[in-house]
Amino acid sequence: MKTLDDLNFYDKTVLLRADLNSEVDNGKVIFSERIRESIESIFELKRRGAKVVVIAHQGRPGSDDFTTLKSHAKFIHYYTKIKFIEDIIGEKAVNAIERLRIGEAILLENIRFEKDEFKPDKRTNVLIKNLVPLADIYVNDAFSVCHRNHTSVVGFPKHLPSCAGRLLERELKALEKIDVKNSLFVLGGAKPEDNIRLLKRKNKVLSCGYFCHLALIAKGINLGEQENFLKKEIKNFDKIIRIIKRKIKQIETPVDFAIEEEGKRKEVSIEELPVDKKLLDIGEKTIQNYISEIKKAKSIFLKGPSGEYSDKRFRKGTYEILYAVSQIKGFSLLGGGHSNEAVKQCRIARRKFSYISLSGGALIRYLAGEKLPGLKALEKW
Structure with missing residues (x-):
């Protein structure tokens, strides 16, 4: 070329x-x-x-x-x-x-x-x-x-x-530098339909954002209000759930979440679900579990925030995960799902990551091994 x-x-x-x-x-x-x-x-x-x-x-x-x-x-x-x-x-x-x-x-x-x-x-x-x-x-x-x-x-x-x-x-x-086959995928954001393209790669996935909600639904867990919201928000909801079910073994899901109660952040465990409130961030135990996996990774692809990062009360998951990724010695690639904006709002220096792509769908398809027209x-x- x-x-x-x-x-x-x-x-x-x-x-x-x-x-x-x-x-x-x-x-x-x-x-x-x-x-x-x-x-x-x-x-x-x-x-x-x-x-x-x-x-x-x-x-x-x-x-x-x-x-x-x-x-x-x-x-x-x-x-x-x-x-x-x-x-x-x-x-x-x-x-x-x-x-x-x-x-x-x-x-x-x-x-x-x-x-x-x-x-x-x-x-x-x-x-x-x-x-x-x-x-x-x-x-x-x-x-x-x-x-x-x-x-x-x-x-x-x-x-x-x-x-x-x-x-x-x-x-x-930049994309030539990432070892896709041996990368840890951290997949969040509000476009889970993009994430499922990467599941055919068989990499281990840490799920965040809407994607982790769908993964839990695929496991048979009732999320309550969040599940009702996703059924209205996500196109091809049932089809996506079926695909995730087939790949669920490679997806790690949260053990707790943060919700809003009386104007404050409150954390709830999976055992406390369903709740009549939206799930706005991953919880502290999940954050620590994910950080432990990130520290072991040789290369990472991260797409999208972990929760509603625009609200400071629910930025913790996004910040902690991004910061952990920024500290790895291997190659770190960020892209899609408002990752760039999340880095900016979390005030983490861009130079701490190997590369931040401005692409979303094209990047996902490239990493999934698809030919781009x-x-x-x-x-x-």
Whole structure:
């Protein structure tokens, strides 16, 4: 796979697929590590004389965070000059691309506003038809979407010389360092459907977050209110439970939890379940059990927090587990499930971990041994 080091970008129009997808709070886009990390390739391409056309997405159709990239452009502009174009394939976009000068950059509107982004094999795909003739090179700097069979990920490389950007290159180099077969998996967060992909690896798993709740349900334990909540919250609930049941021997589950009672943290043992309250964190005994396993591990992959870390009362599990992982001598990889934000809120130095990935679904699939369409598309070059 080629990188930025392998191509000449001077006076070339470059389609740069970046990942700017960020949290949206009450309609306001929050500056993220993804935006910060994407700036490196934009800046380098500009410095090397390219005419940079950044394409990216925010959210997905139908979601609350599906919005314009106008705010993202403002964030990028703070670090390196870039112009936002409120268009993707129309006259505004075409004119803006054609007028680009050496060392300039523009950001097109949310690529997912265009339906053909989801139809890479469509013969009359308007993104291919309108953008490819204007470009010389395609650069993918978004590892986090490499599992998507989308036009901006797999379509453009079929028509343009292509390579990996700096962030994508860095992610792949980090992933090459982890001994996946002999790693301890610490799996939490609020997307248990991602976690089950890793169970086919047969690694030992310390379960946290929603995932540990589902594992306990699979063991036949009634969680009470938390179980009712999960049945409404988790898609394919019954299917996930069936899969976990088949793999339950490799999953270690909590022996206690923290709930809220009269505004304070209260810990309850498994024997005290079910309770009519949500399970907001793992308990002290579980924390110590997990830390003991973490200390013995040669390499670790951690995904997601252990509980409701945004609430200080229920941050203990997330903090203690993250801190223990940060202390191991082997390779520690974090990714997905808001792990990056959890590290920030727990005030643990990022340098204490071997690598913190900004990817979620793509990272999980890569570690599970699945082929990613976005990487496969780049390999032919």
